[in-house]
Amino acid sequence: xxxxxxxxxxxxxxxxxxxxxxxxxxxxxxxxxxxxxxxxxxxxxxxxxxxxxxxxxxxxxxxxxxxxxxxxxxxxxxxxxxxxxxxxxxxxxxxxxxxxxxxxxxxxxxxxxxxxxxxxxxxxxxxxxxxxxxxxxxxxxxxxxxxxxxxxxxxxxxxxxxxxxxxxxxxxxxxxxxxxxxxxxxxxxxxxxxxxxxxxxxxxxxxxxxxxxxxxxxxxxxxxxxxxxxxxxxxxxxxxxxxxxxxxxxxxxxxxxxxxxxxxxxxxxxxxxxxxxxx
Amino acid sequence: xxxxxxxxxxxxxxxxxxxxxxxxxxxxxxxxxxxxxxxxxxxxxxxxxxxxxxxxxxxxxxxxxxxxxxxxxxxxxxxxxxxxxxxxxxxxxxxxxxxxxxxxxxxxxxxxxxxxxxxxxxxxxxxxxxxxxxxxxxxxxxxxxxxxxxxxxxxxxxxxxxxxxxxxxxxxxxxxxxxxxxxxxxxxxxxxxxxxxxxxxxxxxxxxxxxxxxxxxxxxxxxxxxxxxxxxxxxxxxxxxxxxxxxxxxxxxxxxxxxxxxxxxxxxxxxxxxxxxxxxxxxxxxxxxxxxxxxxxxxxxxxxxxxxxxxxxxxxxxxxxxxxxxxxxxxxxxxxxxxxxxxxxxxxxxxxxxxxxxxxxxxxxxxxxxxxxxxxxxxxxxxxxxxxxxx
Numbered sequence: 001x002x003x004x005x006x007x008x009x010x011x012x013x014x015x016x017x018x019x020x021x022x023x024x025x026x027x028x029x030x031x032x033x034x035x036x037x038x039x040x041x042x043x044x045x046x047x048x049x050x051x052x053x054x055x056x057x058x059x060x061x062x063x064x065x066x067x068x069x070x071x072x073x074x075x076x077x078x079x080x081x082x083x084x085x086x087x088x089x090x091x092x093x094x095x096x097x098x099x100x101x102x103x104x105x106x107x108x109x110x111x112x113x114x115x116x117x118x119x120x121x122x123x124x125x126x127x128x129x130x131x132x133x134x135x136x137x138x139x140x141x142x143x144x145x146x147x148x149x150x151x152x153x154x155x156x157x158x159x160x161x162x163x164x165x166x167x168x169x170x171x172x173x174x175x176x177x178x179x180x181x182x183x184x185x186x187x188x189x190x191x192x193x194x195x196x197x198x199x200x201x202x203x204x205x206x207x208x209x210x211x212x213x214x215x216x217x218x219x220x221x222x223x224x225x226x227x228x229x230x231x232x233x234x235x236x237x238x239x240x241x242x243x244x245x246x247x248x249x250x251x252x253x254x255x256x257x258x259x260x261x262x263x264x265x266x267x268x269x270x271x272x273x274x275x276x277x278x279x
Numbered sequence: 280x281x282x283x284x285x286x287x288x289x290x291x292x293x294x295x296x297x298x299x300x301x302x303x304x305x306x307x308x309x310x311x312x313x314x315x316x317x318x319x320x321x322x323x324x325x326x327x328x329x330x331x332x333x334x335x336x337x338x339x340x341x342x343x344x345x346x347x348x349x350x351x352x353x354x355x356x357x358x359x360x361x362x363x364x365x366x367x368x369x370x371x372x373x374x375x376x377x378x379x380x381x382x383x384x385x386x387x388x389x390x391x392x393x394x395x396x397x398x399x400x401x402x403x404x405x406x407x408x409x410x411x412x413x414x415x416x417x418x419x420x421x422x423x424x425x426x427x428x429x430x431x432x433x434x435x436x437x438x439x440x441x442x443x444x445x446x447x448x449x450x451x452x453x454x455x456x457x458x459x460x461x462x463x464x465x466x467x468x469x470x471x472x473x474x475x476x477x478x479x480x481x482x483x484x485x486x487x488x489x490x491x492x493x494x495x496x497x498x499x500x501x502x503x504x505x506x507x508x509x510x511x512x513x514x515x516x517x518x519x520x521x522x523x524x525x526x527x528x529x530x531x532x533x534x535x536x537x538x539x540x541x542x543x544x545x546x547x548x549x550x551x552x553x554x555x556x557x558x559x560x561x562x563x564x565x566x567x568x569x570x571x572x573x574x575x576x577x578x579x580x581x582x583x584x585x586x587x588x589x590x591x592x593x594x595x596x597x598x599x600x601x602x603x604x605x606x607x608x609x610x611x612x613x614x615x616x617x618x619x620x621x622x623x624x625x626x627x628x629x630x631x632x633x634x635x636x637x638x639x640x641x642x643x644x645x646x647x648x649x650x651x652x653x654x655x656x657x658x659x660x661x662x663x664x665x666x667x668x669x670x
Binding site: 020021027028031034037039081082088089176177179181182183 | 298302311321326
């Protein structure tokens, strides 16, 4: 049986309120030393979680924003051959020291540090479908080899790895098996009211609740293909305020629907059902 | 001590691996369940279930196992929604009835589980999916010689058993087709050639050349290798294809998101392409098929997705288009031949089962023009791509 070492517990921070389940998932991932995979619709605070974990456990945060062109290797290290080639001719220092040209990526830096850190691999689903598989070994062993120098970098303290992914893409099974998984549910009306208040502090409570009723009604229409997210709601309310919103009018119709719905079919559907519903 | 629970979960479709299960045991040993049932529940969920779509099933299983209740009947919640407000069944001719396979109960069970896993929408009046008023083996208010009645009133007496009273043992072993798998399959469609674009610095060659030059830097440039595959995707929409729309959308989004082809175009048609195609981005906007043909050449690959099932005159007669107002001057078959001649590297993907192809005249007519017809499954797609590469 592995020794039981008391670990600091993640409880959320002042600005980031984590549900009990989310706190539990973070602590499980930290204790077992496994990556934590966070999924959820856009605007549910996936990316902010890593910041909150780092803050709460007083660790450094290293972020790796994954792009469609990203390679798994980039997160570990890059061998800057061009710089070395250039230095051999024009530069200073010892060109024979390859180490000078090995530049660690976010994951590599986390492994090389003497202290524990938090690594966020943000939006892993953006990269090539095989990308997560290429990281399996490194995330398991928390170590990698620098081929050019023959050096092995082994993490002294397993970093806390948090991986975010949008809900709509599948990840490879072998990768999923190694992760602790948590799904951040879309905020309910009460939580959403709090979020909107942060962006529009002056909004009347009655108008806010009117907006929310319509927003959730739209989201729950089964025919809607691309459901509006938090940021679209915030934009919609901005548009309503800009246009000098008339609460009586909002009661009867759905102005600026294009801010909430981005698909033509959805717009038709929403208008169709809105007429039937007769606000 | 929980091993029985593990197998209970696996039996009910939560396919956690041994590795994940060992992780759970380790977590319990380390006291992460906080000696509470809620803690244990949360721990199980975050370590054993990696897809939110399975949370509901997991909840049912957990409740059933630990309350000692009956095992959950794996009915999707949506299932009951699909079965509300039944459509009236259409009358079937004796031949159609005869064509419906009489299945044994075990086959039915197996197929039912497959359908439940695949089906994402409501389907009425069809012959495959769970729905109402059709000739599918699953649903209610329909006609099928054997078949499982799900909810609703039994109209025809042939429903062998009612699923709500049943517990399932057999588990599906087929592959589910998801966008990821489609993307990977489509990715194999590539042809790397030297591009005419800007050159790239070849590091290895530069280093070798520089070393030969006794350290005097010499840069070697090479042409980048790019995928030159240009793909034209034509999709049948509406009518009998509606129930395959989920699958077609997945294929489209896989091809579209791939960002892998040199050029990619997608148009839609109804039953058969005639003189006009629909733009997939803007259904109201028609494009002339001739214009499309002008813009592409034989270097393009063509994938047609359609069930190829229609009245034969829609193919053979001028003016036979199902859309009356289209009033096509030339028969559908002429257009199909034209496409095929312009794009010899072509394949047809058919979402209907190959068994049904043989019984349909229109499929046979089309197969004469497009002999490379494959079922729209993962294997079918792979075969289609292999045949495209060979052509």
